[in-house]
Amino acid sequence: MGALFLKECRKIAKSLVYYVYLAAFVLFITGQMSDGEWTEQLSEPQPGQESYGYGYSSDERMVMQSGLETLLREILANRFATYPFGFYKAVTLNEEELEVLKRAMEQCTGMEFEQMIEESNAYGMEISQMGAEYAEAEMWHIPIRENLSYEEFEQVMEKACEIVGSRSHYEKSSYERRGVVALTYEDALEHYRELCEDDKVSGAQMRLFCDYACIFLAVLPIFVGVSACLKDKRAKAAELIRSRSVSGAALIGCRYLANVVMCFVPVLLCALLMQMPCVYAAGQAGIQADILAFVKYSFLWLLPVIMVVLGAAFLITEATETILAIPVLLAWAFGSVFSAATLMGDFGWKLVTRWNTFGSYGRYAEELGQLYRNKGMYMALAVILVLLTVAVYEKKRRKGEMLYGKLRKNNS
Amino acid sequence: METQIQIKGLCKNFGKKQALKSVDLTIGQGMFGLLGPNGAGKTTLMRVLATLLPKSAGEVRVCGVPVEHAAEIRKMTGYLPQDFSMYGNMTACEALDYLAVLSGIPKAERRKKVPEMLEKVNLLDQKNIRVKAMSGGMKRRLGIAQAIIHDPRVIIVDEPTAGLDPEERVRFRNLLCEIARERIVLLSTHIVGDIEATCEEIAVLNHGEVVFRGTVESLLKLVENKVYSAEVSPRELDGLKERFIVTGILNRGSTATVRIIAESMPLAEAKSCSADVEDAYMFLMHSISATPVQKGSEQA
Numbered sequence: 001m002g003a004l005f006l007k008e009c010r011k012i013a014k015s016l017v018y019y020v021y022l023a024a025f026v027l028f029i030t031g032q033m034s035d036g037e038w039t040e041q042l043s044e045p046q047p048g049q050e051s052y053g054y055g056y057s058s059d060e061r062m063v064m065q066s067g068l069e070t071l072l073r074e075i076l077a078n079r080f081a082t083y084p085f086g087f088y089k090a091v092t093l094n095e096e097e098l099e100v101l102k103r104a105m106e107q108c109t110g111m112e113f114e115q116m117i118e119e120s121n122a123y124g125m126e127i128s129q130m131g132a133e134y135a136e137a138e139m140w141h142i143p144i145r146e147n148l149s150y151e152e153f154e155q156v157m158e159k160a161c162e163i164v165g166s167r168s169h170y171e172k173s174s175y176e177r178r179g180v181v182a183l184t185y186e187d188a189l190e191h192y193r194e195l196c197e198d199d200k201v202s203g204a205q206m207r208l209f210c211d212y213a214c215i216f217l218a219v220l221p222i223f224v225g226v227s228a229c230l231k232d233k234r235a236k237a238a239e240l241i242r243s244r245s246v247s248g249a250a251l252i253g254c255r256y257l258a259n260v261v262m263c264f265v266p267v268l269l270c271a272l273l274m275q276m277p278c279v280y281a282a283g284q285a286g287i288q289a290d291i292l293a294f295v296k297y298s299f300l301w302l303l304p305v306i307m308v309v310l311g312a313a314f315l316i317t318e319a320t321e322t323i324l325a326i327p328v329l330l331a332w333a334f335g336s337v338f339s340a341a342t343l344m345g346d347f348g349w350k351l352v353t354r355w356n357t358f359g360s361y362g363r364y365a366e367e368l369g370q371l372y373r374n375k376g377m378y379m380a381l382a383v384i385l386v387l388l389t390v391a392v393y394e395k396k397r398r399k400g401e402m403l404y405g406k407l408r409k410n411n412s
Numbered sequence: 413m414e415t416q417i418q419i420k421g422l423c424k425n426f427g428k429k430q431a432l433k434s435v436d437l438t439i440g441q442g443m444f445g446l447l448g449p450n451g452a453g454k455t456t457l458m459r460v461l462a463t464l465l466p467k468s469a470g471e472v473r474v475c476g477v478p479v480e481h482a483a484e485i486r487k488m489t490g491y492l493p494q495d496f497s498m499y500g501n502m503t504a505c506e507a508l509d510y511l512a513v514l515s516g517i518p519k520a521e522r523r524k525k526v527p528e529m530l531e532k533v534n535l536l537d538q539k540n541i542r543v544k545a546m547s548g549g550m551k552r553r554l555g556i557a558q559a560i561i562h563d564p565r566v567i568i569v570d571e572p573t574a575g576l577d578p579e580e581r582v583r584f585r586n587l588l589c590e591i592a593r594e595r596i597v598l599l600s601t602h603i604v605g606d607i608e609a610t611c612e613e614i615a616v617l618n619h620g621e622v623v624f625r626g627t628v629e630s631l632l633k634l635v636e637n638k639v640y641s642a643e644v645s646p647r648e649l650d651g652l653k654e655r656f657i658v659t660g661i662l663n664r665g666s667t668a669t670v671r672i673i674a675e676s677m678p679l680a681e682a683k684s685c686s687a688d689v690e691d692a693y694m695f696l697m698h699s700i701s702a703t704p705v706q707k708g709s710e711q712a
Binding site: 242 | 459462463464465466482483486487489491493495496497498499500501509510511513514515516519558562
């Protein structure tokens with residue numbers, strides 16, 4: 001088994017597809033991770049600072065404000081973003097539907113809709129006149145009716161979702177995570193404490209790494225897996241290999257494991273390299289970084305993705321002996337990426353789990369349970385897919401035909 | 413343990429098409445030739461024996477083991493498929509080593525056996541040549557090396573000499589004969605010369621049925637005193653072909669020397685000559701097409 005595993009690794013290391021995988025991964029991840037903005041967060045916040053940045057809030061008032069502002073912006077453009085099957089689709093409403101939403105806005109704000117337009121336009125004008133200094137302008141926020149209850153707001157959002165369609169910003173899972181708030185000194189200090197004590201800096205950096213790497217790893221291993229499975233057929237060696245005494249479980253198991261290891265090792269190395277400047281910068285700032293964060297996060301976040309994508313690629317390719325796995329799994333990966341209501345958390349059962357921010361350990365800790373469940377489920381699914389691949393391989397070996405019944409060419 | 417392949421009433425169907433029709437054969441140690449035209453069922457029979465196809469009916473035992481016990485059969489058989497190929501970017505040495513791993517040979521043994529096998533098939537000097545850069549003959553020799561590396565008791569070789577030049581073909585046939593000393597080597601071919609040069613025992617398959625089973629001598633007996641040679645005018649050729657089985661024509665300017673199979677003297681000027689296996693095979697196949705299944709004293 002060990003010898004076969006090593007031989008399979010060597011086979012992969014000699015394949016062009018694998019080098020494309022490596023090059024694409026390194027280019028993509030270095031491009032995304034080269035931004036060093038996080039270094040600013042290594043300084044302890046001081047009282048009296050002009051700004052402590054922004055953070056997400058689950059405060060109902062903030063959620064209502066953010067939800068209504070999104071609704072106002074989309075009504076004004078009459079362009080409503082939806083993500084059916086994970087893909088972006090702009091929805092345009094008719095006058096009657098727009099009117100319903102405008103009335104709902106009035107109900108939530110207690111203002112005439114025309115007045116909202118005027119105030120919004122005035123803010124826009126102010127910003128445009130400020131030129132490069134626009135960041136210093138105080139943000140305009142839509143006024144919310146004093147006695148607006150969260151239940152009433154939820155009903156409005158439900159109505160909006162009904163009109164615009166599912167997978168819009170008005171679904172509960174989406175608007176609940178859109179509350180943005182300016183941080184106070186105390187908030188910023190708490191964030192700093194989380195970063196230093198809970199995340200040990202490198203944890204936050206590795207979550208960001210995993211966010212980008214996860215997108216990539218939901219896509220590129222498909223090609224590696226399909227190429228590995230079709231290699232026998234392309235080399236016209238399938239029959240010869242089936243005639244050997246090796247069991248289907250050993251052959252498929254070793255091939256699968258070799259693919260997982262060969263896809264994962266460069267990811268682990270990249271994670272280590274990406275973590276090094278962070279550990280160094282943390283040391284310079286007098287913070288003890290977690291030097292093993294790259295191992296913990298890569299194994300938890302990325303390995304299950306590689307495993308399940310390769311498992312599915314193996315099964316589909318072995319069953320069909322075609323490249324069908326590529327469009328199917330690409331659709332799955334992109335569907336998962338585009339279906340994300342937020343770029344931070346809300347892991348659910350998504351293949352691509354996002355955390356596109358540096359830090360926010362508190363919220364991460366709240367969702368960690370679901371992340372474990374998600375990753376555990378995908379690992380179990382990967383094992384099932386590999387077992388099914390073994391069954392398909394053995395069936396083909398016994399029957400001498402394709403799974404879907406097509407007879408092999410008979411040269412007798 | 414017995415060294416014999418026993419096939420009783422073997423049938424193989426592909427949908428409605430019957431590729432093998434109740435085949436009965438017993439194959440002992442040494443070289444055994446399976447002859448027949450394209451589409452006769454040779455490859456199907458080979459693939460059933462190599463556990464790559466399930467049988468539809470009948471009984472097959474390889475050295476006493478039923479063919480259904482695929483794992484056991486694979487350990488004791490070496491298979492060289494008709495169009496042997498391996499990963500193009502592997503060298504001869506790597507390809508052989510990889511296939512040895514797939515046959516469960518431990519590392520220490522592989523280290524000894526891989527060069528040994530490459531030497532046996534005269535590829536040791538080319539051990540670092542990639543499979544994609546190999547000639548047809550080199551590939552076949554590598555194919556034989558992989559088929560015997562795990563020391564199988566049965567070797568199944570499907571159309572091994574097709575496409576080889578005469579020198580490669582002779583070298584390959586000699587190699588097979590060497591290997592067959594202590595094993596069963598089942599050689600399938602439609603090239604009569606290969607059978608004539610290597611096999612004592614043969615079977616002829618046609619349309620999935622065994623139409624002859626016996627020794628090469630018994631096949632030759634079918635055409636004893638029936639092969640003639642004559643010098644004729646090229647204008648007479650068409651008429652001769654209509655009346656007799658013509659197995660050879662050698663044009664010599666205004667005349668042609670023809671080789672004819674006939675029950676009695678076909679032409680006054682014809683001379684009787686010794687028969688070869690090709691004559692016997694042609695006579696057999698011609699007889700079958702005249703009468704559905706020809707069965708002689710030694711025929712199946």
